[in-house]
Amino acid sequence: MNTTPMPRFGLVLIGDELLNGRKQDAHLAAMITRFDERGLELSWVRTIADDGELITQTLTQTFAGPDVVFSFGGIGATPDDLTRQCAAAALGVVTVLHREAEAEIRSRLGSRLNPLHLRMGEFPVGSRIIPNPINGIPGFAIHRHHFVPGFPRMAWPMVEWVLDHDYADYQAPNRTVSQTLVLTDTSEGPLIPLMELLLTEYPDLRLACLPHADGRREVELSLKGDPEHVVAGMRRLRVLLRELTG
Structure with missing residues (x-):
């Protein structure tokens, strides 16, 4: 087990639909279960709208701290998907087409590929990909922040992969x-x-x-x-x- 101090874990839930009642959040309860199974726990959660200024402001604050952050939603290709660009703005970098993400997207979509699909592989410079076992369109990680889709079927196994890949040393089932x-x-x-x-x-x-x-x-x-x-x-x-x- 890792001897360095246990980091705090937080969630950022992004989407107008979570705040206007069109959808009920399912991520928090699912994450509590998955963290608890690994002897980990959440310290905080923020729910924010699809507002570019607010997303950038929130990520600027969280990037400035030491916490491990999982962000859900806003990494698609439609105009209201702003998280990738806001993460880049918060870090003062640009987004570029990630080579591994491009390869994953091309492999999955084949002849159906169009330029809009490749937008989903444009991440802040310095990002790492998070594999998506459902449709092959990856999320991304940079520093201690991990960005996954808002769709639970995709997001939850992607978070599990991150926890087991990046934070396995902190896990201790029955620790508490x-x-x-x-x-x-x-x-x-x-x-x-x-x-x-x-x-x-x-x-x-x-x-x-x-x-x-x-x-x-x-x-x-x-x-x-x-x-x-x-x-x-x-x-x-x-x-x-x-x-x-x-």
């Missing part, structure tokens, strides 16, 4: 576990000192408190982290709860 206690007849207020104490004793654990908002006096307390620490933290949590209730 999560356990949850459901507490009845209480609210989160009386539990705050208890939670603060627990985190001082187990600072490497992630604690989540989820009160119910449907009128029930019920709170879920979850701990996530190293399996042994979660077990010990849960044991300590139960002791603290017994002390609280007398």
